Amino acid sequence: MSIITLTTDFGAADHYVAAMKGVILSINPTAIIVDITHSVPPQDVWAGAFALAGAARYFPPGTVHVAVVDPEVGGERRPIALRARPGSGGLGTATPEDHFFVGPDNGVLSLAAELASPFTAVQLTNRAYWRREVSRTFHGRDIFAPVAAHLSTAGLDANLLAALGEALDPPPARLHWPAVAERDGMLIGEVIYIDRYGNLITNLSKRRVASQPSSVEIAGQRIEGIRQTYADAGRGELLALIGSSGLLEITVRDGSAAQALGAKVGDAVIYRRRAAE
Amino acid sequence: MSIITLTTDFGAADHYVAAMKGVILSINPTAIIVDITHSVPPQDVWAGAFALAGAARYFPPGTVHVAVVDPEVGGERRPIALRARPGSGGLGTATPEDHFFVGPDNGVLSLAAELASPFTAVQLTNRAYWRREVSRTFHGRDIFAPVAAHLSTAGLDANLLAALGEALDPPPARLHWPAVAERDGMLIGEVIYIDRYGNLITNLSKRRVASQPSSVEIAGQRIEGIRQTYADAGRGELLALIGSSGLLEITVRDGSAAQALGAKVGDAVIYRRRAAE
Amino acid sequence: MSIITLTTDFGAADHYVAAMKGVILSINPTAIIVDITHSVPPQDVWAGAFALAGAARYFPPGTVHVAVVDPEVGGERRPIALRARPGSGGLGTATPEDHFFVGPDNGVLSLAAELASPFTAVQLTNRAYWRREVSRTFHGRDIFAPVAAHLSTAGLDANLLAALGEALDPPPARLHWPAVAERDGMLIGEVIYIDRYGNLITNLSKRRVASQPSSVEIAGQRIEGIRQTYADAGRGELLALIGSSGLLEITVRDGSAAQALGAKVGDAVIYRRRAAE
Numbered sequence: 070m071s072i073i074t075l076t077t078d079f080g081a082a083d084h085y086v087a088a089m090k091g092v093i094l095s096i097n098p099t100a101i102i103v104d105i106t107h108s109v110p111p112q113d114v115w116a117g118a119f120a121l122a123g124a125a126r127y128f129p130p131g132t133v134h135v136a137v138v139d140p141e142v143g144g145e146r147r148p149i150a151l152r153a154r155p156g157s158g159g160l161g162t163a164t165p166e167d168h169f170f171v172g173p174d175n176g177v178l179s180l181a182a183e184l185a186s187p188f189t190a191v192q193l194t195n196r197a198y199w200r201r202e203v204s205r206t207f208h209g210r211d212i213f214a215p216v217a218a219h220l221s222t223a224g225l226d227a228n229l230l231a232a233l234g235e236a237l238d239p240p241p242a243r244l245h246w247p248a249v250a251e252r253d254g255m256l257i258g259e260v261i262y263i264d265r266y267g268n269l270i271t272n273l274s275k276r277r278v279a280s281q282p283s284s285v286e287i288a289g290q291r292i293e294g295i296r297q298t299y300a301d302a303g304r305g306e307l308l309a310l311i312g313s314s315g316l317l318e319i320t321v322r323d324g325s326a327a328q329a330l331g332a333k334v335g336d337a338v339i340y341r342r343r344a345a346e
Numbered sequence: 347m348s349i350i351t352l353t354t355d356f357g358a359a360d361h362y363v364a365a366m367k368g369v370i371l372s373i374n375p376t377a378i379i380v381d382i383t384h385s386v387p388p389q390d391v392w393a394g395a396f397a398l399a400g401a402a403r404y405f406p407p408g409t410v411h412v413a414v415v416d417p418e419v420g421g422e423r424r425p426i427a428l429r430a431r432p433g434s435g436g437l438g439t440a441t442p443e444d445h446f447f448v449g450p451d452n453g454v455l456s457l458a459a460e461l462a463s464p465f466t467a468v469q470l471t472n473r474a475y476w477r478r479e480v481s482r483t484f485h486g487r488d489i490f491a492p493v494a495a496h497l498s499t500a501g502l503d504a505n506l507l508a509a510l511g512e513a514l515d516p517p518p519a520r521l522h523w524p525a526v527a528e529r530d531g532m533l534i535g536e537v538i539y540i541d542r543y544g545n546l547i548t549n550l551s552k553r554r555v556a557s558q559p560s561s562v563e564i565a566g567q568r569i570e571g572i573r574q575t576y577a578d579a580g581r582g583e584l585l586a587l588i589g590s591s592g593l594l595e596i597t598v599r600d601g602s603a604a605q606a607l608g609a610k611v612g613d614a615v616i617y618r619r620r621a622a623e
Numbered sequence: 624m625s626i627i628t629l630t631t632d633f634g635a636a637d638h639y640v641a642a643m644k645g646v647i648l649s650i651n652p653t654a655i656i657v658d659i660t661h662s663v664p665p666q667d668v669w670a671g672a673f674a675l676a677g678a679a680r681y682f683p684p685g686t687v688h689v690a691v692v693d694p695e696v697g698g699e700r701r702p703i704a705l706r707a708r709p710g711s712g713g714l715g716t717a718t719p720e721d722h723f724f725v726g727p728d729n730g731v732l733s734l735a736a737e738l739a740s741p742f743t744a745v746q747l748t749n750r751a752y753w754r755r756e757v758s759r760t761f762h763g764r765d766i767f768a769p770v771a772a773h774l775s776t777a778g779l780d781a782n783l784l785a786a787l788g789e790a791l792d793p794p795p796a797r798l799h800w801p802a803v804a805e806r807d808g809m810l811i812g813e814v815i816y817i818d819r820y821g822n823l824i825t826n827l828s829k830r831r832v833a834s835q836p837s838s839v840e841i842a843g844q845r846i847e848g849i850r851q852t853y854a855d856a857g858r859g860e861l862l863a864l865i866g867s868s869g870l871l872e873i874t875v876r877d878g879s880a881a882q883a884l885g886a887k888v889g890d891a892v893i894y895r896r897r898a899a900e
Contacts, residue, residue, distance in 0.1 A: 072371055074364065080819035081358065081635065082662035084677035085867075087628065090657050091681030094626055098655075098683070101375075103367050108359035111820055112877055123361035127368030127487070129375065140877060143852025205852035207867030210681070265357035266388055298420025298482035313362075313484030323389055323417060349648055351641065358635065378652075380644050385636035400638035404645030404764070406652065542634035543665055575697025575759040590639075590761030600666055600694060 071221035072101045072128060076121045076136040076177075077209065078109035085207070089135075089214040092200065096218035103128075112140040114177050118244050119262050122180035123314060125168060131225045133217045134181060135209070136172040143205035147174040148212050149237055150220065152230050153188035167225060171217045173208070174237075176244035190241050194234035247272050256340040258317070260287075260332055267325025271338045273317040278340050285309040286339040287319055288330040299323075348498035349378045349405060353398045353413040353454075354486065355386035362484070366412075366491040369477065373495035380405075389417040391454050395521050396539050399457035400591060402445060408502045410494045411458060412486070413449040420482035424451040425489050426514055427497065429507050430465035444502060448494045450485070451514075453521035467518050471511035524549050533617040535594070537564075537609055544602025548615045550594040555617050562586040563616040564596055565607040576600075625775035626655045626682060630675045630690040630731075631763065632663035639761070643689075643768040646754065650772035657682075666694040668731050672798050673816050676734035677868060679722060685779045687771045688735060689763070690726040697759035701728040702766050703791055704774065706784050707742035721779060725771045727762070728791075730798035744795050748788035801826050810894040812871070814841075814886055821879025825892045827871040832894050839863040840893040841873055842884040853877075 073093060079085040086107050093100050105124045109117040117138035125134050139146075151170040170178040174192075182188060193212060196203075198219050203211040216233060223229035249272060250257040258273040269287070278295065285292045292309045295317070302308040302322040307329065312318035319326045319338065326332065350370060356362040363384050370377050382401045386394040394415035402411050416423075428447040447455040451469075459465060470489060473480075475496050480488040493510060500506035526549060527534040535550040546564070555572065562569045569586045572594070579585040579599040584606065589595035594617065596603045603609065627647060633639040640661050647654050659678045663671040671692035679688050693700075705724040724732040728746075736742060747766060750757075752773050757765040770787060777783035803826060804811040812827040823841070832849065839846045846863045849871070856862040856876040861883065866872035871894065873880045880886065 072375075074368075082660055083818045084659055084674045085818075087657060087659040087678035088681045088867075091628075091678060091683075091686075094655065094657070095681065095683040098626075101371065102657075103364060103371070103379075105361055105364040106359055120361045120364075124364035124368060127365045127372065129368075129372040132368075141854050144854025204867040206864065210867065264360045264362075300418050300421025310483065313365075313481040313487065349652075351645075378648065380641060380648070380656075382638055382641040383636055397638045397641075401641035401645060404642045404649065406645075406649040409645075541637045541639075577695050577698025587760065588758075590642075590758040590764065 071097060071099065071224065072103060072132040073217050073221050074103045074105050074124070074128065074132060074134045075107070076105040076109065076117055076134070076138075077107045078111050078113065078117060078138045079107050079209075081107050085209070088210045092210055092214040093218040096215055097222045100218060100221050109138050112138065114138050114140070114175050115244060116262070117177045118180040121178070125181040126166070128166075128168065130167040131169075133169040133171060133221045134178070135213050135217045136170070136177045137209035137213060138177050139173040139175065139208065141173065141175060142208050147237070148172075148193040148208055149174045149178070149190055149241055150193055150216060150230060150233055151178060151182050151188050151190045151241065153182040154186045169217075169220050169230070171213050171220065174242050176242045179241060179243040180246070189230055190237035191230055191234040192237050195232060198233055249273060249277065254342050258338045258340065260334050260336045260338060263327045263332070263334060267321070267327035268312065269319040269326050269330075269332050269336075269338075270312060270314065271317045271319070273338065273340055275311045275315045275317070278311070278317050282343060284341045285317070285319065286341070288332055288336060290330065292319070348374060348376065348501065349380060349409045350494050350498050351380045351382050351401070351405065351409060351411045352384070353382040353386065353394055353411070353415075354384045355388050355390065355394060355415045356384050356486070358384050362486070365487045369487055369491040370495040373492055374499045377495060377498050386415050389415065391415050391417070391452050392521060393539070394454045395457040398454070402458040403443070405443075405445065407444040408446075410446040410448060410498045411455070412490050412494045413447070413454045414486035414490055415454050416450040416452070416485065418450065418452060419485050424514070425449075425470040425485055426451045426455070426467055426518055427470055427493060427507060427510055428455060428459050428465050428467045428518065430459040431463045446494075446497050446507070448490050448497065451519050453519045456518060456520040457523070466507055467514035468507055468511040469514050472509060475510055526550060526554065531619050535615045535617065537611050537613045537615060540604045540609070540611060544598070544604035545589065546596040546603050546607075546609050546613075546615075547589060547591065548594045548596070550615065550617055552588045552592045552594070555588070555594050559620060561618045562594070562596065563618070564613065565609055567607065569596070625651060625653065625778065626657060626686045627771050627775050628657045628659050628678070628682065628686060628688045629661070630659040630663065630671055630688070630692075631661045632665050632667065632671060632692045633661050633763075635661050639763070642764045646764055646768040647772040650769055651776045654772060654775050663692050666692065668692050668694070668729050669798060670816070671731045672734040675731070679735040680720070682720075682722065684721040685723075687723040687725060687775045688732070689767050689771045690724070690731045691763035691767060692731050693727040693729065693762065695727065695729060696762050701791070702726075702747040702762055703728045703732070703744055703795055704747055704770060704784060704787055705732060705736050705742050705744045705795065707736040708740045723771075723774050723784075725767050725774065728796050730796045733795060733797040734800070743784055744791035745784055745788040746791050749786060752787055803827060803831065808896050812892045812894065814888050814890045814892060817881045817886070817888060821875070821881035822866065823873040823880050823884075823886050823890075823892075824866060824868065825871045825873070827892065827894055829865045829869045829871070832865070832871050836897060838895045839871070839873065840895070842886055842890065844884065846873070
């Protein structure tokens with residue numbers, strides 16, 4: 070009944086992810102291990118944080134989430150574990166739940182763990198919960214995997230977190246959703262993620278772009294109105310809609326908006342509350 | 347003991363598949379989730395149907411198969427669930443079993459579910475088995491995953507299917523295996539799938555190409571005889587054999603037939619019952 | 624509690640891996656199946672052996688490892704199963720454990736199974752443990768998957784291995800770690816694997832390169848000293864360190880050493896026990 074999710078930049082080709090799974094199953098043979106993704110671009114902490122935040126909220130209470138995008142492994146950054154209620158914040162539509170998060174203190178856990186909400190955090194210092202031999206370059210296998218396995222065995226009722234190390238001080242590093250600017254009745258947001266289909270996911274939440282009529286501008290193109298779903302547009306048509314994460318998306322029906330617009334993460338997206346005349 | 351398979355075009359990089367798994371495990375924590383593939387080319391319903399048909403038959407009775415290749419999500423196409431006996435048809439070598447299938451009504455389930463065989467089908471209308479909030483763009487997470495989780499919990503003995511919605515009328519959309527033409531003692535088939543190795547899988551089943559001597563023609567090249575296995579040919583040699591799905595395959599020993607012949611899905615393949623003199 | 628790992632060159636896009644999983648779960652519904660990798664380059668037996676050896680040691684006793692990189696499938700090569708204590712040899716840091724290995728007799732199992740250690744091996748001849756119909760081109764599904772499922776059901780205490788076939792004679796094929804040459808106080812090794820990050824993993828184990836000061840030469844470049852971790856170097860800097868497998872690695876901080884040096888598997892790596900003055 071104990072679920073452990075994994076989010077890394079290790080790729081699917083090498084044996085690193087399997088080594089972590091072997092370590093986990095050696096400690097907790099009944100753990101259910103779920104891959105969120107291992108295709109985070111190498112060292113891209115933001116992309117890892119986004120993937121974890123996008124998926125974590127759908128798991129039941131007690132799930133342990135491990136994220137390893139860790140350019141500073143073996144250096145000064147702290148290994149940490151958190152207990153938090155993800156999903157009440159940035160992405161909008163979530164139900165708060167009681168989850169664990171394990172990984173490096175570089176912000177990769179912070180979007181999912183919603184550090185604005187109440188949380189408990191420890192610095193992992195108790196080597197009794199690590200592998201005996203700890204590599205300086207693979208804390209995923211030697212610290213985070215065994216700690217997660219022990220947390221998943223103990224469950225929500227045990228107070229294992231306190232045994233894993235000392236209270237985290239200063240508090241954990243945080244990433245922040247890019248701010249939305251408001252000016253002259255416009256909302257100015259940006260593209261924060263591009264998915265496999267070439268959909269452009271923005272930081273404009275459905276609560277902010279609910280009013281109609283409206284228009285969206287990106288890369289010099291204006292899109293009138295916000296549709297309900299892809300099928301409301303013709304093939305190849307550019308459209309804006311509220312995506313499955315509760316965020317405004319720019320998309321092309323049966324095509325790639327990223328390709329059609331040459332768009333990339335960080336590009337500005339302007340929402341106007343009324344359609345221009 | 348309850349198995350759920352997933353076939354999608356979501357790719358492995360984004361968090362969409364993990365969101366479905368979180369929803370499933372929140373409803374049925376003992377579900378065993380098996381990925382068939384998430385690398386179906388975006389919106390390619392035929393490729394998704396083929397992958398599901400290729401793998402479904404090897405699973406035990408009671409398995410719930412979810413397929414989400416769904417260009418019309420949120421539009422008029424119906425969400426459906428089927429109970430069927432796959433594998434008695436198109437691909438030839440299967441044992442009939444009692445499986446469930448869940449997904450959009452666009453044919454993606456139809457090759458595996460063998461709709462020529464007896465089946466029960468419902469349109470998913472009972473929102474009690476869905477997530478509370480249903481996105482217009484991600485029925486995989488909000489309708490198909492929870493329905494599959496409930497089916498897997500109930501098992502074969504419960505009559506849960508009837509509770510999920512109304513009898514499907516008109517009947518489900520079907521894809522069809524491309525027909526094989528017969529003319530002047532020749533069979534004219536086509537390439538229906540190209541796998542990772544560049545093997546060209548055709549719609550000519552082993553029952554139809556059993557007689558020897560024979561020859562196979564593709565892309566202007568003639569291959570004499572049908573071999574037993576790759577090792578029967580020299581390195582780099584083009585050969586024809588009956589592949590693991592019971593279908594005629596064109597292949598290159600330790601190489602790629604697709605590359606060597608510049609072949610693609612839909613290319614004609616001619617089987618002659620006697621080798622030309 | 625029974626774990627089966629899979630290492631293949633099937634890729635993640637086709638349905639072949641899922642077919643094996645269906646076969647396994649039909650025989651042992653409680654098997655925990657872990658993918659090591661399915662991205663072994665097609666027919667690259669060495670790369671498959673390396674991936675399996677890299678991950679196998681982290682799994683608990685009784686784990687059954689299946690590897691299918693099998694260019695000679697259906698030909699003369701023997702299907703085999705081994706019981707062995709992996710990890711006491713080539714890669715250095717492992718604890719010996721009692722594992723099973725199943726696959727073709729082409730060496731793909733031999734790096735992980737550490738055939739220098741005591742082992743028992745059988746040629747798989749007893750068709751009672753196979754699928755009823757055996758394709759000449761897919762022993763992964765029809766022989767190795769069902770044999771692994773039966774082994775995982777029986778566990779370490781049963782003597783199932785003996786029932787699977789006859790004692791293997793002659794003994795199994797072996798791959799060998801490339802030898803390290805020693806000359807004029809230098810160690811001459813080579814690159815044996817390149818991972819997703821472009822890290823160059825060599826056959827120089829930490830026991831042999833422990834002395835300091837020292838230098839490493841590759842592709843005409845000299846690297847002074849051996850660092851503890853990536854964070855000890857500046858961004859873009861080339862460095863040498865002992866990687867997580869206990870082997871000397873050449874790496875670029877936040878970059879790709881493979882790209883920076885144009886390096887490939889087999890390239891020479893020279894370790895000098897004293898830094899040149």
